[in-house]
Amino acid sequence: MSFPSTTVAWTRPLQQPPAYNAVNPRTTLQAAPAPPDMGATGSKPKKVEWPPAVREYVRRAFDPANAIPGISSIEMQTKLKETISYYAERNAQDEVSWPTYPLPQELLQEERRKAALVMSAAAPSNGATNGFHHAYVNDPNNHTNSTSPQSKKRKSQDAEELQAQPAEASVPPWRKTNLASRMTFTDGHNEKRHKKNTASDAASKFEQAELEKRRHRFQLGNNGSKTTPPWGSPRKDEDEMPTGPVVGTNQSLEKSYFRLTAPPKAETVRPLHILEKSLYMLTKKWKAEKNYNYICNQFKSLRQDLTVQHIKNAFTVKVYEIHARISLEKGDLGEYNQCQTQLKALYAQNLGGNPAEFKAYRILYFVYTCNKTDMNDMLAELTLADKTHEWIKHALDVRSSLALGNYHKFFRLYLEAQNMGGYLMDMFIERERLNALANISRGYSNVTLRFLTDELGFDNDETCREFLESHGAQSIIEEKDGNQFRVKIREAASHFESLRAAAFSKVDIKGQI
CATH class of the missing domain: 1.20.5 (Single alpha-helices involved in coiled-coils or other helix-helix interfaces)
Known part of the structure; x- marks a missing residue:
């Protein structure tokens, strides 16, 4: 159909003839021919009706229960569009088993997995790599080969593959053209x-x-x-x-520790009955010689032999407990933490030992590190029976006394510590003494040296005086009435405040749990 022709003349008054020939504009509009799928009435294109199986496939793709971590919603939607468009362009929607066809997020996950395998199996030779890649691309079971929607993402294709592909009018030309041929x-x-x-x-x-x-x-x-x-x-x-346990055959009671760089051999590993004799010998040597470097090396070797043989029993618990106590005695928190971590897992298997003792140590350790998060987790794990146990109750009292600022009770608990708890409290006793001195300096003007000795848990006045002098407070100590000493504590208030701030600023340890 056509619209009537109209001509519009544009005129304006001129003072002189124009320097150009006037041309009347063309205003006739010719209607474009109707597309094949439109009737004579010019109706809109018919809406595409997707099969129910395709709609169900789309619904399952957007179901949060089918989401895969690491694959975003945008990536999934893009993949979904490519997959459905690929079969829609070929009018093959009904030929696909949509209920069993992998979801787009599953296709992406499989692509990434195979790409990782290609990278891991890449050989130094370019020929070997290319051969593997060629086999991977042309795998008929691979959803990313040249016959699937994913082939559209390939930047270039072989000339033979392009010739082998049939020319289909429904495929857009930019998807069939080799990118390299246009450059x-x-x-x-x-x-x-x-x-x-x-x-x-x-x-x-x-x-x-x-x-x-x-x-x-x-x-x-x-x-x-x-x-x-x-x-x-x-x-x-x-x-x-092989990851199975090794059955040792070594008969030596002493064996140095070496870090494993290869699977252990049976002739270098000691069996259980030899390890029991070795532990007895090491405990006697420790009491007699106190050579920590030697004992620590031997215990690490003993623990390694237990590990490679997958031995987890009451003897294993005993080995780790003894090594942890020796490490605490020598102040080696790195080895202590390794033992404590293993003991926590062993106690969970009900293999015996002294779990209450080491629970108390864990509480004191968290007091030392000022780790409130792990402390709260530890308190949540304690049962009513645990809280009434003597050793655990002592550790909880230590925590509460510091939380309330009750230094008088804290130092009394320090003198009453049992087992190896005193060694753990030695790790932070200096810090708490400086904290107490800062508090005392704000409440007292002058105190006797004996008062500080009793309040700060020192053995005698001489030790207390040496502590004050080592921290730069010798100027506030003065002799009074012979052997009596007075401490002008108020004069050093600012000094003790700075010492307290420095003591709480950092906890320098290694091997923390």
Whole structure:
């Protein structure tokens, strides 16, 4: 149909003839021919009706229960659109089993897993890598091959593949055209690309060197078939390193500790009955010689032999408890924490030992580190029976006395500490003494040295005086009535405040739980 032709003349008064020939504008509009799918009445295109199976597939894709961590909603929607569009363009929606077809998030997860496998199995040879990649791309069971919707993301394709693909009118031309065929470069560009490729080759060699280091780190062979990569690999169990327990045959009572860099051998591991004799010998040597470096090395070796043989029983608990007590006695918090961590897991298996004793140590340790989060978790784990136990109750009283600022009760509890609790409290006794001195300096003007000795839990006046002098407070001590000493505590209030702030600013330890 056409609209009537109209002509509009544009005129305006002129003072002189124009320097151009006037041309009347064309105002006739010719209606565009109707598309094939529109009738003579010019109705709108018919709405696409998706099969119920496709709509159910979309619903399942958006179901939060089917979400996969690490795959965003935008990525899922993009994948969903590509998948449905691929089959819609070929009018193959009804040929797909949508109830069993993988969801878009599952397709993305599978793509990432296979990409990780390709990277992990990459060999130094370019030919081997290309061959593996070719087999991976043309795998008929792979959803990312050239016959699936995911092939549209490939930046370039082989010429043979392009010729093998049928020319379909429904496929847009930009999806069938090789991207490389639409790009041209001058000679100058080619030189730049050659230089860039040379730099890339150098970077690739560096990456190969790093990959080789990682292969040795994870104890891989040249073909990478002996150990599972960190992200997992569908290798057979017989290809993996054996993880079963080793049955030791070594008969030596003494054996130095060495960190394992390979699977242990039976001839270097001692069996249980030899380990029991070794523990008896080590406890006697510790009482007689007190050589901590030797004892610590022997205990670490003993613990290692227990670990590689998967021995977890009452004897294992005993070994870790004795080593933890020796470490506390020598102030080695690193080894103590390793033992304490293992003991917590062993106590959970009801293997015996002294769980109440080491629960008390954990409370005192959290007091030392000022770790309120772990302290709250520890308090939540305690049962009513635990809270009434003598050793645990003592540790809880220590915590509450410091929380309330009751230094008088705290130092009394310090003198009453049982087992190895006193050694743990020694870790933070100096800090709390400075804290108490800062509080006393705000409430007292002058005090006797004997008063500070009793309040701060010192053994005698001489030890208390040495503590004050070592912290720069010798100027406030003056002799009175012979052997009596008076301390002008108020004069050093600001000094003790600064010492307290420094003491609480940092806890320097290693091997923290």
